[in-house]
Amino acid sequence: MRNLFICLLVGLTVPAIAQKPTLENLKDSILLKLKSVEGVFGVAFKDLQTNQTLLINEKENFHAASTMKTPVMIEVFKQAKAKKFKLTDSILVKNEFKSIVDGSPFSLDISDDSADGMYKKIGTKMTIYDLTYQMIIVSSNLATNILIDLVNAKNANTTMRKMGARDIQVRRGVEDTKAFNLNMNNSVTAYDLLLIFEQIARKKVVNKKASEAMTQILFDQKFNEVIPAHLPKDVKVAHKTGSITGVQHDSGIVFLPDGRTYVLVVLSKKLTNTKAGVKALAEVSEMIYNFIK
Numbered sequence: 215m216r217n218l219f220i221c222l223l224v225g226l227t228v229p230a231i232a233q234k235p236t237l238e239n240l241k242d243s244i245l246l247k248l249k250s251v252e253g254v255f256g257v258a259f260k261d262l263q264t265n266q267t268l269l270i271n272e273k274e275n276f277h278a279a280s281t282m283k284t285p286v287m288i289e290v291f292k293q294a295k296a297k298k299f300k301l302t303d304s305i306l307v308k309n310e311f312k313s314i315v316d317g318s319p320f321s322l323d324i325s326d327d328s329a330d331g332m333y334k335k336i337g338t339k340m341t342i343y344d345l346t347y348q349m350i351i352v353s354s355n356l357a358t359n360i361l362i363d364l365v366n367a368k369n370a371n372t373t374m375r376k377m378g379a380r381d382i383q384v385r386r387g388v389e390d391t392k393a394f395n396l397n398m399n400n401s402v403t404a405y406d407l408l409l410i411f412e413q414i415a416r417k418k419v420v421n422k423k424a425s426e427a428m429t430q431i432l433f434d435q436k437f438n439e440v441i442p443a444h445l446p447k448d449v450k451v452a453h454k455t456g457s458i459t460g461v462q463h464d465s466g467i468v469f470l471p472d473g474r475t476y477v478l479v480v481l482s483k484k485l486t487n488t489k490a491g492v493k494a495l496a497e498v499s500e501m502i503y504n505f506i507k
Contacts, residue, residue: 237381240505241268244498251494253460256404256481259502263446268433268502269405275381276481278400279456280353281463282405282492285384285388286361287431288377288410290346291368299364301346304339305333311359315392316387322355322389332356350454351434359387371466377413382472407465407479414452415467425434432466440464441478460485462492468503476506 230249242268248270257270257452309321323331332354343360346356379417383401388395393399410419414432417425432452441464444453453466465479480498483489 215385218430227298228301235266235505237266237268237505240501241270241499244268247494247497247501251485252487253369253485253491254483254493256445256479257498258404258408258477258479260412261476261506262412262473272382272405272408273403274481275374275401275403276463276483277458277459277461278383278402279461280358281402281454281456281465281481282384282400283349283353283358284330284432284454285370285374285379286358286365286367286408287350287428288414288419289360289365289373290342290361291420291428292373293365293369294342295420295424297380299342301343302341304341305345305360305364307338307345307356307360309333309336309356311363311387311390311497312341312391313390318392320390320392322359322488347431349433350431351453352436353422361390362387366424374406374410374493377410377419379409382406382410395427399421400408402463402481404479404481408477411465411467411477411479415477430506435466439492440495441466441468441499444500460488462495463489464495470506474506476502478502 216247217305224347242310244257257268257274257275258272259268284480293299302404303424306326310319313320332348333356345357346492349357367384367386374453381403385398385400413419414425419425419428429452429454432454433450437455440455441453448471451466452468453464456463462485463481468476478499480495482495
């Protein structure tokens with residue numbers, strides 16, 4: 215009878231163990247999901263409690279779109295810490311910038327900017343903090359270019375290297391057409407975005423106070439169609455998106471109600487069906503959440 219009981223116990227236990235999802239199972243499922251959509255994808259995930267990491271095309275270069283605004287924010291906070299200015303300082307809102315190609319002037323087209331309200335501020339002053347906030351939460355291109363003029367894109371690039379992000383390229387502001395035509399674009403990899411968001415999550419960017427302040431800004435992101443889309447309402451996401459034609463990105467930190475956190479970056483390019491791409495990336499985010507849960 216005792217032997218029979220042990221056999222029954224083993225019979226019940228082994229299948230349960232065998233069915234436990236693994237990181238490799240998750241990766242296979244994600245690859246299958248992404249294969250259903252025409253495009254090129256990059257994924258980077260890290261559980262900040264266990265350090266479990268999943269990487270897919272993590273070193274592939276993607277046009278940064280608005281994900282480059284996170285490095286710009288980091289540089290703003292870094293220079294504020296160095297006392298080059300205060301976040302409460304006010305600067306003029308303008309719509310004239312210089313191309314990195316030859317210094318010729320260009321302006322932004324209001325119809326291309328998600329933060330139309332910023333254009334009403336031209337000729338007035340805003341605080342550096344408020345410009346940074348608008349750059350992140352509604353991805354204001356106008357605020358971004360003003361801040362890049364303030365901190366210099368080269369400085370943001372240098373800071374990325376010091377953080378270990380060797381492939382992120384912060385070259386220019388938005389809508390510098392001459393630079394775009396010469397392929398002088400901002401670019402990112404899933405791996406590098408993972409690195410910088412992990413450091414923000416671990417409160418190691420600039421200092422604890424700055425990391426927490428940046429996280430609070432990222433929490434207020436208004437575009438939530440990808441990482442947060444299928445997650446429960448009590449899961450908080452501090453993130454920055456990016457999109458241009460054929461490109462859809464999201465990158466950030468996911469905070470579970472029980473205190474656990476993880477970093478997730480999903481990048482895409484050469485999408486022939488934007489809606490299908492966004493849906494697939496949102497489903498990848500949901501798959502990773504279910505794995506963690």
